Amino acid sequence: MSRLLARCGPLLAVLAVLGAWWAAAATGALADPFVLPAPGAVARAAAALWRDGTLPHELGVTLGRTLAAFALALAAGAAMGLAMGRSATARAALRPLVGLGFATPKIALFPALVILLGLGSGAKVALGFAEAVFPIAAATAAAASQVPVPLVWSARAAGASRAAVALRVVLPAALPGLLSGARIGLVGAVIGVYIGEMVASSDGLGHLMVAGWRQLETDRLYVSVAAVSLLGFALDALLLLARRRLLRWAPEQAA
Amino acid sequence: MSPARRLAVSAASVAVLCGCWEAAPRLGLAPDASLPPLSRVLAGTAAVLGDAAFRDQLAVSAARWAAGLGCAVLAGVPLGVAMGRAPLLRRLVEPLLALLYPVPKVALVVPLLLVLGQRMPAGRADETARVAVIALGCLIPLTVSAAHGAAGVEPRLLWTARAAGAGRVRRLAAVVLPAALPQVLSGLRIALAVSLFTLVGAELLVRGQGVGAYLFDAYDIGEYTRVWAVTVLVAATGLVLDTGYALAVRRLLPWWEGEV
Amino acid sequence: MTAAGPPGGTRPKLRLAGVAKEYTGRRRGTVRAIGGVDLDVRPGEFVSLVGPSGCGKSTLLYIIGGFVAASGGTVDCDGRPVTAPGPDRGIVFQEFALFPWRTVAGNVAWALARRGVPRAERPAATARLLETVGLAEVARLYPAELSGGMKQRVAIARTLAQDPDVLLMDEPFGALDAQTRALLQEELLAVWERTGKTVVFVTHSVEEALYLSDRVVVLSRRPARVLEVIEPGFARPRDREKVLADPAYPALHARVWELLRAGGAA
Known part of the structure; x- marks a missing residue:
C-alpha cells in the first residue's frame, strides 16, 4: 500500500491539484469562471497561444534569461565557494558578502537594477543571478571545506599544482554539495527572472502574466503561471538527470 | 588564521567594496544619476528613516510580514511534525509540496486577489492576498524541515523515554519536539528570507501601501538616491533579522552542537 | 537446543521460551535472525549474551525490552508476558x-x-x-x-x-577506550552488588562477559540459538586481577572462543 503510494505520489498530487482546481472552477463555488477558469479552458487558451506563436516566443525569452542567469551564477558561485572552502583568507573576505546576499531580499534590488541596467534583459538576468548565486556559493563552500585532507595531500604529493588540485580533486569532491546548491539556485533563477518580468518588462512569461491581468484576459494569466511552473519542473528534472550522470561514482546520491 | 586577522580581512573586504561604490560614480566610471556614491545613499537612508511617511509604510509592511510568517509557522510546523511521525500522511503531502516548490509563489498574489476580490472589498482582498502569499511561500521550507526533524529523531531516545514510562503525548512533547527543534529553526531561517522576498515582491507587484510600494514610488518619480537608500535599508533589515536569528538560536539551544 | 534454566528453584525474573525473530526483506525474502531461544534469568542475576557479530544478540535484548516484537515464542517478566516497554526494564x-x-x-x-x-x-x-x-x-x-x-x-x-528491576545493557562499554571501560565495569559491578538488580548484558568481549557475569550465554551465528551456558563461578565481590589469575580462567576463555568459532562454522 505505502510502496504503491510512494510510486504514485507525484501523479496523485498532480491529479489532486487539478481535481481541486477543476471542482472549484466548475462549481463556481470559489469565484466565477472569468476569475478562476477551469483547467480545460486554460489548456485551450494555452494551445491557442502556442499556435499563434505568443507562448513559444515568451517561453523562449524567459528560458534564455533563466539559463543566462543560472550559468553566470553557477560559474561565480562555484568559484566563490571553492575559494571559500579552500582558503581561509578568501573565506574571511567573502563571508560578509555571502552572508548579506543570503539574508537580504534580492527583489528589493530590482528597481535599482533597472536604473543601472535598463528595462531590457539585463536587470532580469541580474535578479535571477542574485537569487541563484548565494545558495550555490554557500553549498559549494560547505562541501569544499569538507574534502578529506589526505585526498588533497596525496594529489599534492603526486606533483599536482594548486590549481590542478582545485580543479581535479576539490571540485569533483565538492560536486555533490555544489549540485544541491545548484538545484536551489536554478529554481531561484527561474523565479527571479519571472518576477523581474512581472514588475517591469515588455516580454517574457512574466509579462504575459501581468498583461493578462491588466487587460483582464485572465486565462493568459493562468497559462503563464502554469508555463513557468512547468519550466521550473523541467529544468529541475534536467538538473537531476545531469546530477545522476555526474555523480555515478557517489554511492549515496540517490536523493 | 587568528580571529583578529579574520576580522581584519573581512573588514578590509567590506571596505574595498564600499570604496568602489563611493569611487565609481565620482570617477565617472558609473553614471552618477543612476548609481549615486555610497555616502549620498547613506545620507538618503538617514533622510528616509526620518520620513514619517516611510515609517507608516514600514509599519504596514511589518504587520503583513508578521501575519504571513505567523500563519505559516502555526500551520507548517504542526503539519511537518505530524508528517514526520506519520509516514502515510507524509507520503500524501510531500508530493504536493514538491509540486508547489518551483511555482513562483509571489506571482500567485495576482490570481489570489482576483478570486478574493469576489468575496470582499478590493482593499481587503489585496491585503489578504499579500498575507496569504507570504504564508504560502514560507509554508514549504517550514513544513519540509519540521518533517525531516521529526522523522529523524534517534529511535533510541524514544525507546529510552518509553522504557521510563513516558506516554505517547509526553514522548511527542519531551522527545520529538526538542529533537526536531534544530531542524525546525533552520527551516525558520529559510522562511525568514523567503518571507522578506515575498513581502517586497507582493508589494512591488500589487501596489498599495508598504515599503515595496514606497520603493517603487521613488523609482517612478525618478528619485534614484531614495531608491538606493530604501534598498540599503531593506538589505540591512534582512541582515539584522538573520543575525538576530543566529544569536537567538545560540541562546535558545545551548546544547546544539551543529552550525546554526 | 539447550534449555538454560537457572540453578536452584526460585521463580525466574525473566523467562524466554522459544523466542524467534524473522525479518521480511524486500530483496532477500525472509531472514531468520533468532531461531528459538529458551532462557531463564534469576532475580538479581548478572547474565551476559555473547555471540558472533550480527548474530542478533542486540535484537534479543530489544525483544526482552519490548521495543521489538518477537515473531515467535514468549518473554515473561515476573510471570507476566512482555508486550511493550515498561519501567520495570x-x-x-x-x-x-x-x-x-x-x-x-x-x-x-x-x-x-x-x-x-x-x-x-x-x-x-x-x-x-x-x-x-x-x-x-x-x-x-x-x-x-x-x-x-x-x-x-x-x-x-x-x-x-x-529504578527498574531489570537492567538491559546493549554493549554499553563498546564505544569506550580500554581504560575507561575497565573503570566502568568495576563501577557497574559495585552498583549491581549494592542494588541487587537483574542485569542482561550484551557484549562481544569474552573477557568482559567472564569478568562480570554469573552466567555467560553463548549464542550461535544467525539464526541465533543458545549454544551453551557457561558459569564462571569466580568469587564475589570480584577483583579483576584475581579473576585473570584464576586457574580456571584460561580454560573458560578458550571454551567460549571455541564455541564462537564452532557457532560460526555451523
Missing part, C-alpha cells in the same frame, strides 16, 4: 541515547519525574544518583560537553533513576 545503549537538550541533572531528573518522584525530592535524588556514578561535579553540563565514559555514566544514572 531499563535500557542502556552503546550510543548513550542521552537527551542532548537536557543537562546531566536534567536527564536524570526527567526519569525520576516519570517514576512519579515529587518535584521537591528530585534535586536531592538526582544528586544522590550522580554521586553513585561519580558525576556530581558535571550536573549542570550538557551531554555534548562530556567524554564518552562520562556520557555512559549519565545514561546508567538515568536508567537507575527509573
Whole structure:
C-alpha cells in the first residue's frame, strides 16, 4: 500500500491539484469562471497561444534569461565557494558578502537594477543571478571545506599544482554539495527572472502574466503561471538527470 | 588564521567594496544619476528613516510580514511534525509540496486577489492576498524541515523515554519536539528570507501601501538616491533579522552542537 | 537446543521460551535472525549474551525490552508476558541515547519525574544518583560537553533513576577506550552488588562477559540459538586481577572462543 503510494505520489498530487482546481472552477463555488477558469479552458487558451506563436516566443525569452542567469551564477558561485572552502583568507573576505546576499531580499534590488541596467534583459538576468548565486556559493563552500585532507595531500604529493588540485580533486569532491546548491539556485533563477518580468518588462512569461491581468484576459494569466511552473519542473528534472550522470561514482546520491 | 586577522580581512573586504561604490560614480566610471556614491545613499537612508511617511509604510509592511510568517509557522510546523511521525500522511503531502516548490509563489498574489476580490472589498482582498502569499511561500521550507526533524529523531531516545514510562503525548512533547527543534529553526531561517522576498515582491507587484510600494514610488518619480537608500535599508533589515536569528538560536539551544 | 534454566528453584525474573525473530526483506525474502531461544534469568542475576557479530544478540535484548516484537515464542517478566516497554526494564545503549537538550541533572531528573518522584525530592535524588556514578561535579553540563565514559555514566544514572528491576545493557562499554571501560565495569559491578538488580548484558568481549557475569550465554551465528551456558563461578565481590589469575580462567576463555568459532562454522 505505502510502496504503491510512494510510486504514485507525484501523479496523485498532480491529479489532486487539478481535481481541486477543476471542482472549484466548475462549481463556481470559489469565484466565477472569468476569475478562476477551469483547467480545460486554460489548456485551450494555452494551445491557442502556442499556435499563434505568443507562448513559444515568451517561453523562449524567459528560458534564455533563466539559463543566462543560472550559468553566470553557477560559474561565480562555484568559484566563490571553492575559494571559500579552500582558503581561509578568501573565506574571511567573502563571508560578509555571502552572508548579506543570503539574508537580504534580492527583489528589493530590482528597481535599482533597472536604473543601472535598463528595462531590457539585463536587470532580469541580474535578479535571477542574485537569487541563484548565494545558495550555490554557500553549498559549494560547505562541501569544499569538507574534502578529506589526505585526498588533497596525496594529489599534492603526486606533483599536482594548486590549481590542478582545485580543479581535479576539490571540485569533483565538492560536486555533490555544489549540485544541491545548484538545484536551489536554478529554481531561484527561474523565479527571479519571472518576477523581474512581472514588475517591469515588455516580454517574457512574466509579462504575459501581468498583461493578462491588466487587460483582464485572465486565462493568459493562468497559462503563464502554469508555463513557468512547468519550466521550473523541467529544468529541475534536467538538473537531476545531469546530477545522476555526474555523480555515478557517489554511492549515496540517490536523493 | 587568528580571529583578529579574520576580522581584519573581512573588514578590509567590506571596505574595498564600499570604496568602489563611493569611487565609481565620482570617477565617472558609473553614471552618477543612476548609481549615486555610497555616502549620498547613506545620507538618503538617514533622510528616509526620518520620513514619517516611510515609517507608516514600514509599519504596514511589518504587520503583513508578521501575519504571513505567523500563519505559516502555526500551520507548517504542526503539519511537518505530524508528517514526520506519520509516514502515510507524509507520503500524501510531500508530493504536493514538491509540486508547489518551483511555482513562483509571489506571482500567485495576482490570481489570489482576483478570486478574493469576489468575496470582499478590493482593499481587503489585496491585503489578504499579500498575507496569504507570504504564508504560502514560507509554508514549504517550514513544513519540509519540521518533517525531516521529526522523522529523524534517534529511535533510541524514544525507546529510552518509553522504557521510563513516558506516554505517547509526553514522548511527542519531551522527545520529538526538542529533537526536531534544530531542524525546525533552520527551516525558520529559510522562511525568514523567503518571507522578506515575498513581502517586497507582493508589494512591488500589487501596489498599495508598504515599503515595496514606497520603493517603487521613488523609482517612478525618478528619485534614484531614495531608491538606493530604501534598498540599503531593506538589505540591512534582512541582515539584522538573520543575525538576530543566529544569536537567538545560540541562546535558545545551548546544547546544539551543529552550525546554526 | 539447550534449555538454560537457572540453578536452584526460585521463580525466574525473566523467562524466554522459544523466542524467534524473522525479518521480511524486500530483496532477500525472509531472514531468520533468532531461531528459538529458551532462557531463564534469576532475580538479581548478572547474565551476559555473547555471540558472533550480527548474530542478533542486540535484537534479543530489544525483544526482552519490548521495543521489538518477537515473531515467535514468549518473554515473561515476573510471570507476566512482555508486550511493550515498561519501567520495570531499563535500557542502556552503546550510543548513550542521552537527551542532548537536557543537562546531566536534567536527564536524570526527567526519569525520576516519570517514576512519579515529587518535584521537591528530585534535586536531592538526582544528586544522590550522580554521586553513585561519580558525576556530581558535571550536573549542570550538557551531554555534548562530556567524554564518552562520562556520557555512559549519565545514561546508567538515568536508567537507575527509573529504578527498574531489570537492567538491559546493549554493549554499553563498546564505544569506550580500554581504560575507561575497565573503570566502568568495576563501577557497574559495585552498583549491581549494592542494588541487587537483574542485569542482561550484551557484549562481544569474552573477557568482559567472564569478568562480570554469573552466567555467560553463548549464542550461535544467525539464526541465533543458545549454544551453551557457561558459569564462571569466580568469587564475589570480584577483583579483576584475581579473576585473570584464576586457574580456571584460561580454560573458560578458550571454551567460549571455541564455541564462537564452532557457532560460526555451523
